[in-house]
Amino acid sequence: MKNKLLSLNIASKTVNLGSHKIALLDKIDLQVHEGEFISLMGPSGSGKSTLLNCIGMLDRFTDGGYTFLGEPVHSMKEKNRSRLYKEYIGFVFQAYHLIDELTVYENIETPLLYKNIKSSERKAMVADMLDRFNIVGKKDLFPMQLSGGQQQLVGIARALIGKPKLILADEPTGNLNSKQSDEIMELFAQLNEEGVTIIQATHSESNAAYGSRIINLLDGKIV
Amino acid sequence: MFKNYFKIALRNLWKNRTFTTLNVVGLTAAFGVAILLAMYTVFQLSFDRFHEHGDEIYQVYTEDSGLNGIEANISKSEPFAAALKDEVAGVEKITRYISTGVLLSQDDKQFDMSTAYVDPDFFEIFSFPIIKGDTKNPITSESSVVMTELAAKRIFGDEEPIGQTVSILRDEQQVPFTVTAIVKDFPNTSSMDFDIVLNFKSQNEHAYARTIGRWDMENHEVYMQLAEAVQQEQFEKNTTDFTQLHYKNVIDNAKRDGFQPNPEGLYRQLKLLPLADVRFANFNQGAVTVSRTMPYLVLGISILILFIACVNFINMSIAKSAQRLREIGMRKTLGANKKQLFFQFWGESILVFLISIGLGILLAVFLLPYFQTIFKTQASLATLLNPSLLLVLILSVLLITLIAGGYPALLMSRLGTLQSLKGKLDVHGKNHLRNSLMVLQFGIAILLISGTLVLWDQVEFMRTKDLGFNKDQVIAFPLNGQLNDQQAIELLRNKLQDKPNILSVTASNTILGLGKDGSRSTSVLGFEHQGRGVDTHMVVVDADYIETLDLNIIKGRAFRKNLASDSLSVIINEAMAKQLNEDDILASQIDLDDAVYSVVGVIKDFNFQELDQTIAPMTLFALPNWNLRNVYVKVSSQNLEQAYTDVKAAWNSIEPNAEFQGSFLNENIDRTLRHERTMITMIGSGSILAIILSCIGLFAMSLLIVAQRKKEIGVRKIVGASVSAITILLTKDFLKLIVIAFLIASPIAWWAMSKWLQNYVYRIELNIWMFLGAGGIAVVIAMLTIAVKTIKAATSNPVDSLRTE
Ligand SMILES: Nc1ncnc2c1ncn2[C@@H]1O[C@H](COP(=O)(O)OP(=O)(O)O)[C@@H](O)[C@H]1O
């Protein structure tokens, strides 16, 4: 068995809606090891995004334990959490979330800027990434000038540039046609081969099949 | 990183070019104007600050108990300065000072020279450095003259001035003077303004010789340098014995007349006025008041205008931040922390501010000549180029960008990652801030507009008020030539006699209003009447004075045609008659030292002084061979321009070398309103700018609101709302803000303006319409501003607006 990447220990998230509490995530127990490719499935509203956001430390569990690479995330300060996810986690979103005002090149470069990486090193890393995704010719275009599939490629390239251990993908193909969708999933599979751990949320059975493990969510509970 | 920020900043500014332009235009205008106004303030406040010993220099004045409480007086007598230095400890140096105009000739050229008559200490007290000639004792000799570089240049051109002889007209004789020294041209922030300096003793008989040893003839000012070890208050206290000794009769008279002494029980108190305060001191109304309101008011206006422009910037930045939520969220997930986001957004603001300040400086440079002309000021941008001042300016600019740019940046950097990614922004609280800021903006605009309206009303009132004399048909000018006054008047009468458009000619020692030459004098006479002290303005006139000015005789008669036969007669005004308090005024006499004069007539009160003063007691004398510097010519109302030309031609033929400085009395009156007019122009342009800037902000807000509510508008139209209903829906929120602004600003404006009007004895009544007018103007302009966008939105096809969603 490989190293343990993260573990959730009866982790819950509740929110107060007016007077009553609602549990968005209910006592989740989950261990993820390095090299896994997990597909989160469940109907709309079942809590997939919430779970991904909490794992990605954009959001917090309100109860239970969360350990990432042996560090207790649940008791960490905001600053340390952000150091952790900056270093180890890459995000891919359904709506791509590229920055409209930046070119393809600059979008991919941005995470490196926040990691204070030297300019020459940055250039090399971005050039590699552009090469690998076959988008060198598009590097000076703005997101609006690309198709959805191409935008998601850029999104993935950006998530990968920081050499994360874990990629969290929230319905990465939700806005794409099936051909584009297959290409993206192939890419994920290949990345996973190379050792990147991936957790993706999806509706589609065929996408879920790319994963090595499927977890089903319903009303915030693992079923 | 920086490059990335810079790029994204430029791209964002370009993408939102409408808003960028609105912001840059507004901020540029505000910075440009603020720079000019700050410059003006600094210039005004730096007056007379260039003297090395400035902090120790004082003007000496007295505070006397009078009929109407404390009266301040800066005129001193011939023996005063020397005696003060001798008898009271602490006078380091002292000088008498009188400023006047003289006629100087060199070869066959003549020059009008403004002249300061001073004592030798003058050059040691004040920093008017001598750059050439006798630096030690330049005016110790009574035949020495010191001149400024400029004056020397004017007279001698490139010739060496030192040692040259010029002649100066004094008591109708050309008196030779030798140029002994040249002083450096002084900064234009000097209140003392002279071409040449002469020894105090070089004055004419009337001004000097006649007054030697006399404590009762006060005709000049005194400045002194206080010894460093002595405090101002202490010195003032120490003068008590001096005052008791030399002004015993003044004090006795005050006691006899039952005046109230000051809190220390003194009837006359010597006081010192710091040099820096002299320019801002008012001696006209009771005790001396030093007021720097005007320069600070100007500074205040510039701050208000900057504030308005910054509010626009803040409001637009916050409103636009909704469009950048996704970027903020994304950057956070990519690892940006709050600090980095703050600096990114703040940096963008700084960029806008830097561009605006740059353009603002250019604007200020471009507007400077117009500004100097309109406000008759020599202030220049060099005024601001002083290291400590520049530091203050740079710090204030930093502070402004920190607040205006930093606040929205702070809001944005604090947003939660997930909320911003989802594009949701809790906008409720922020609208409060926006609304309050807009209320403030319009409040300021309304305040300034109503201020302008009231000021303008008051000035119009003063300009058009019936002052009790004929100001429309009378031309006045100074006798500034070589002939003596009586000769000149005689010649002028003869010249103008047979011209049908000239009705009458007269002269007097005082001028009404302010003439073209800008000089003015008053003489006040005090004497004893029925065991009481009586003060009166003394006006010495030539024949036909009453007729020329159309003054109304209410009792008795005017002076006779044969003026010599009236040399012991006086005519008084109603205020004087009241003061004399006689049963049969025409049978009364006044007893001056030299002679007894009979009252032969009483004229109706007229405003011979400005309208901030009540009509004082005044007495007309018909003394022979008196200095009658000002000629008054009444012309027929048919062709005023022709008449002016005729009078000018007559004067030019009599005194070919003298400039004709004639103007109609109504222009003279207008000249006295210069201060008020400057204020109107300042506040007026401030209010125009304020309303324009506020409307730029309003326009931007209406663009954003219409964009935000596009879908709502579409739905409402489909449901059946009319164009007017939708226009009202979109406008009423803004209208509400302006009404609130009006309700807040009007009472403040009312209070401020009624306070200002207190300065004038003759003043308009404030009425609600001036303020409603200001509010109305603001509402109308604001509505026009938003009408374009809202009506367009209201009339657009609803299907379009829904489709774009
Ligand atoms: N901050 C929140 N407050 C209240 N309800 C929330 C919040 N975030 C998500 N939800 C609700 O929680 C449920 C789960 O949402 P989500 O995780 O987005 O589901 P999924 O991604 O599986 O569609 C939904 O019903 C959503 O409305």
Ligand SMILES: [Mg+2]
């Ligand atoms: Mg989801």
